[in-house]
Amino acid sequence: MKAFRNILxxxxxxxxxxxxxAALQENQLANEVIIARDGCxxxxxxxxxxxxxxxxxxxxxxVLLDLKMPKVDGMDxxxxxxxxxxxxxxxxxxxxSSREEQDLLKSxxxxxxxxxxxxxxxxxxxxxxxRIGCFWAVINEPPPAGPQRGI
Amino acid sequence: xxxxxxxxxxxxAKIIPFLARFRTRLILLVLLPVVPAxxxxxxxxxxxxxxxxTRVREATLAIAQxxxxxxxxxxxxxxxxxxxxxxxxFLVDNTNRSFTQVHFIxxxxxxxxxxxxxxxxxxxxxxxSAEKTNGTVNLKxxxxxxxxxxxxxxxxSEYETNLITCQPALHFGYPILNADGEVKRxxxxxxxMALLSEAAALVHLPPGGTVTVFDRIGNVVARVPxxxxxxxxxxxxxxxAQATLQNEHGVFEMPGLDGVHRLFSVATVSDGxxxxxxxxxxxxxxxxxxxxxxILIRSLLIMTVVALVAFISxxxxxxxxxxxxxxxxxxxxxxxxxxxxxxxxxVKAGHGELSQLASAFDNMAATLERRQIEIQTAHAEIxxxxxxxxxxxxxxxxxxxxxxxxxxxxxxxxxxxxxxxxRHVAGFADMLDTRAAxxxxxxxxxxxxxxxxxxxxxxxxxxxxxxxxxxGRQEINQSTIESERLVHEVIGELELETQGRSIxxxxxxxxxxxxxxxxxHQVWVNLISNAIKYTRPRQLARIELGSxxxxxxHCTFFVRDNGVGFDMTCASKLFGVFQRxxxxxxxxxxxxxxxxxxxxxxxxxGNTWAEAEVxxxxxxxxxxxxxxxx
Numbered sequence: 001m002k003a004f005r006n007i008l009x010x011x012x013x014x015x016x017x018x019x020x021x022a023a024l025q026e027n028q029l030a031n032e033v034i035i036a037r038d039g040c041x042x043x044x045x046x047x048x049x050x051x052x053x054x055x056x057x058x059x060x061x062x063v064l065l066d067l068k069m070p071k072v073d074g075m076d077x078x079x080x081x082x083x084x085x086x087x088x089x090x091x092x093x094x095x096x097s098s099r100e101e102q103d104l105l106k107s108x109x110x111x112x113x114x115x116x117x118x119x120x121x122x123x124x125x126x127x128x129x130x131r132i133g134c135f136w137a138v139i140n141e142p143p144p145a146g147p148q149r150g151i
Numbered sequence: 152x153x154x155x156x157x158x159x160x161x162x163x164a165k166i167i168p169f170l171a172r173f174r175t176r177l178i179l180l181v182l183l184p185v186v187p188a189x190x191x192x193x194x195x196x197x198x199x200x201x202x203x204x205t206r207v208r209e210a211t212l213a214i215a216q217x218x219x220x221x222x223x224x225x226x227x228x229x230x231x232x233x234x235x236x237x238x239x240x241f242l243v244d245n246t247n248r249s250f251t252q253v254h255f256i257x258x259x260x261x262x263x264x265x266x267x268x269x270x271x272x273x274x275x276x277x278x279x280s281a282e283k284t285n286g287t288v289n290l291k292x293x294x295x296x297x298x299x300x301x302x303x304x305x306x307x308s309e310y311e312t313n314l315i316t317c318q319p320a321l322h323f324g325y326p327i328l329n330a331d332g333e334v335k336r337x338x339x340x341x342x343x344m345a346l347l348s349e350a351a352a353l354v355h356l357p358p359g360g361t362v363t364v365f366d367r368i369g370n371v372v373a374r375v376p377x378x379x380x381x382x383x384x385x386x387x388x389x390x391x392a393q394a395t396l397q398n399e400h401g402v403f404e405m406p407g408l409d410g411v412h413r414l415f416s417v418a419t420v421s422d423g424x425x426x427x428x429x430x431x432x433x434x435x436x437x438x439x440x441x442x443x444x445x446i447l448i449r450s451l452l453i454m455t456v457v458a459l460v461a462f463i464s465x466x467x468x469x470x471x472x473x474x475x476x477x478x479x480x481x482x483x484x485x486x487x488x489x490x491x492x493x494x495x496x497x498v499k500a501g502h503g504e505l506s507q508l509a510s511a512f513d514n515m516a517a518t519l520e521r522r523q524i525e526i527q528t529a530h531a532e533i534x535x536x537x538x539x540x541x542x543x544x545x546x547x548x549x550x551x552x553x554x555x556x557x558x559x560x561x562x563x564x565x566x567x568x569x570x571x572x573x574r575h576v577a578g579f580a581d582m583l584d585t586r587a588a589x590x591x592x593x594x595x596x597x598x599x600x601x602x603x604x605x606x607x608x609x610x611x612x613x614x615x616x617x618x619x620x621x622x623g624r625q626e627i628n629q630s631t632i633e634s635e636r637l638v639h640e641v642i643g644e645l646e647l648e649t650q651g652r653s654i655x656x657x658x659x660x661x662x663x664x665x666x667x668x669x670x671x672h673q674v675w676v677n678l679i680s681n682a683i684k685y686t687r688p689r690q691l692a693r694i695e696l697g698s699x700x701x702x703x704x705h706c707t708f709f710v711r712d713n714g715v716g717f718d719m720t721c722a723s724k725l726f727g728v729f730q731r732x733x734x735x736x737x738x739x740x741x742x743x744x745x746x747x748x749x750x751x752x753x754x755x756x757g758n759t760w761a762e763a764e765v766x767x768x769x770x771x772x773x774x775x776x777x778x779x780x781x
Binding site: 013015016019022067068096097098099100101118119120121122123125 | 562567568570571573574575577578579580581582603606607609610614617621
């Protein structure tokens with residue numbers, strides 16, 4: 001069942017997408033990685049709006065969210081997700097360059113599930129992404145799939 | 152009107168004691184001249200009474216003498232009559248009783264003042280009298296008979312009742328002598344006593360005046376007025392009678408027979424040889440002072456009127472010309488005391504002292520009002536400036552906040568935007584290295600390695616710079632920190648770096664301080680790790696941690712090592728950001744550690760400095776305020 005669920009990567013930088021994908025591929029995960037290039041697109045996908053209207057009603061296993069993006073930034077995406085009764089169960093991992101205290105506090109206040117600062121050193125970066133993929137896709141037990149309301 | 156600051160004032164009008172009141176004093180002052188006038192009037196009265204007394208005394212004496220003269224006439228007449236009859240021997244020596252009696256009866260008819268005439272034998276038996284007698288009458292006990300027998304001279308009797316007529320009478324006796332000078336018979340006459348009172352009444356007496364005529368033994372023989380009540384009574388034992396009999400020509404003052412206080416003058420009526428009657432004239436003391444008293448009363452009346460007029464004028468004057476302005480000024484002073492500076496006395500300008508005082512008061516009030524307005528203006532100005540200042544502070548705060556925001560966004564950009572391309576450089580260089588590993592020569596591979604190393608180093612620099620910037624902005628949460636415990640913790644944390652090294656730790660006494668725990672922790676980490684790092688070439692490293700008291704309420708901590716040290720000429724650069732005194736190949740690091748130490752210590756109000764010698768080790772000092780030993 002896990003195998004069918006995908007990973008949503010929200011990232012505006014093509015270089016970062018490429019590096020992240022390279023790192024994820026090293027994991028050899030079977031999960032499909034869906035890429036949203038800004039917060040707006042990510043929300044459209046999560047809420048099945050616009051061009052994602054007809055996508056399968058299959059929410060991602062984990063959302064890897066960049067913080068600083070044009071239009072809607074990562075913090076807004078996180079806020080809207082955690083405000084939604086369904087989407088709030090989806091684990092969100094901040095994958096960002098910022099180690100700013102304010103960003104950390106705000107993210108945790110909004111209910112982020114993990115906060116990872118991208119290391120500058122590439123091997124370290126690969127290691128970090130590999131671990132994230134491994135943890136959320138394999139080790140972690142996700143919430144049950146499908147539209148299930150809270151008790 | 153502008154509100155004045157309330158002054159505490161005892162403005163309530165006090166009750167002024169009666170004698171302290173201005174009006175009372177003024178009235179007393181005005182009435183003061185009346186006192187000597189009063190004394191003068193009393194003195195004059197006293198003098199007048201005295202002179203009046205003298206005058207009355209003289210007048211009464213004159214009256215007494217006049218009365219005495221009147222009475223004297225009777226006695227003189229009686230004497231002359233008896234003296235005229237005595238030589239007529241046919242009458243006096245006659246033994247024919249009836250013949251003699253007829254003559255005496257005729258004589259009585261001729262001189263009706265007399266009640267009786269008669270002749271007494273030397274043994275006292277009555278020979279004959281004008282009045283008819285029944286049987287023998289002996290008159291030897293009668294005073295005039297006894298006196299004549301004894302003195303052989305004319306004599307006046309005392310008050311006696313005529314034994315023949317049985318009427319009160321004054322008897323006169325006259326001796327009829329023989330050739331040998333012996334008394335052979337006594338001729339007598341009896342004067343109607345009422346005549347004496349009539350004679351006394353002829354004198355004009357002042358109102359309330361009395362005339363009393365006594366005989367030698369104090370019997371009243373005549374009296375004006377009320378003769379019938381008094382004549383014949385013996386007053387021998389009364390003070391008046393005694394005083395009269397003793398003060399022959401004197402004047403005295405005492406209560407009269409009717410109890411009224413009188414001034415008495417005494418005159419005597421002589422029988423030719425000795426005083427036979429005493430005349431006492433009395434005038435009431437009151438009447439004698441009447442004149443003086445009237446003058447006194449008039450003076451007192453005038454003085455009362457004067458005093459009354461003075462009193463009323465003083466009252467009026469003090470009220471209208473003094474008290475009114477003073478009251479106005481007191482009211483003004485009270486109002487000024489309560490802070491109302493617009494008030495004025497309203498007293499018209501004049502030349503008087505009070506007008507000047509009132510005008511001075513008004514000037515004072517005007518000055519106070521001006522001052523008050525100045526103060527209020529100044530207050531308003533101060534308020535306006537305060538408001539302005541507050542506004543400026545707000546603006547500056549807003550500006551500062553904006554700058555802070557900018558700084559935050561700057562550091563956020565640095566952390567995110569600068570790091571992202573760096574990561575890309577490193578990431579792609581790495582991927583290139585992996586992918587083209589076999590197609591690249593050694594030199595190209597070195598280039599890629601340099602790119603990766605540089606990117607990594609830049610990442611470290613950015614991280615350190617961000618950390619340093621955070622230290623400047625982070626809030627300080629002060630608490631009491633036990634330094635020795637903190638130092639042991641830090642050494643424990645740095646165990647990884649000390650593995651395989653032989654280090655001698657010398658830890659002295661380290662006092663507790665008031666500081667932010669995490670920041671101070673950072674300081675110790677930086678300093679101890681530096682010491683560990685720079686003693687690396689030593690076989691046996693020696694790291695000493697200790698403290699010195701001072702300066703002031705600070706405590707100076709130091710970390711001393713026997714490491715490589717540094718040149719003291721570069722000491723000023725030591726605490727600068729990214730300033731390094733050793734090559735990167737020799738000792739790793741970005742050069743931010745001591746800059747962080749200096750910033751943290753400075754934010755706690757302390758200082759940092761260093762001592763070193765190349766090859767002999769270095770000592771880094773920092774001072775931190777000590778917590779109060781409470």
